[in-house]
Amino acid sequence: MRSRWRVPDDILKRKGKTVPQIVVLPHHALCPDGAVIEAPKGQSICDALLANDIDIEHACEKSCACTTCHVIVREGSASLNEAGETEEDLLDKAWGLEADSRLSCQAIVDEADLVVEIPRYTINHASENH
Numbered sequence: 594m595r596s597r598w599r600v601p602d603d604i605l606k607r608k609g610k611t612v613p614q615i616v617v618l619p620h621h622a623l624c625p626d627g628a629v630i631e632a633p634k635g636q637s638i639c640d641a642l643l644a645n646d647i648d649i650e651h652a653c654e655k656s657c658a659c660t661t662c663h664v665i666v667r668e669g670s671a672s673l674n675e676a677g678e679t680e681e682d683l684l685d686k687a688w689g690l691e692a693d694s695r696l697s698c699q700a701i702v703d704e705a706d707l708v709v710e711i712p713r714y715t716i717n718h719a720s721e722n723h
């Protein structure tokens with residue numbers, strides 16, 4: 594006899610929300626059309642971008658020693674871990690700093706969806722071109 598067991602609705606709802614999404618706004622070089630990617634809880638924004646072929650710079654290999662992985666978190670920033678003192682100090686030197694700026698290698702995804710903008714320039718480009 595076939596079972597009539599059905600997946601409870603609350604499991605279905607949770608299933609739909611297990612992996613947060615990051616909406617990546619268009620960037621002229623790295624992601625011209627923008628993208629929607631998935632980022633498991635606990636992953637850094639930088640690693641999520643790289644895992645989805647969005648080749649954000651990460652000159653210090655994600656060790657919180659540069660500003661090349663700078664992003665602006667347009668939505669969902671409150672869900673991220675707090676920026677540490679070193680990150681804050683580095684961000685002061687980032688090109689296009691805004692209130693919701695983060696170093697993407699230090700910003701860890703939680704359960705909320707995010708909207709992320711990659712600034713047009715990094716400090717490397719800014720010093721070369723301006």
Ligand code: FES
Nearest residue numbers: 651653655662698
């Ligand atoms: S890659 Fe250098 S601070 Fe993120």
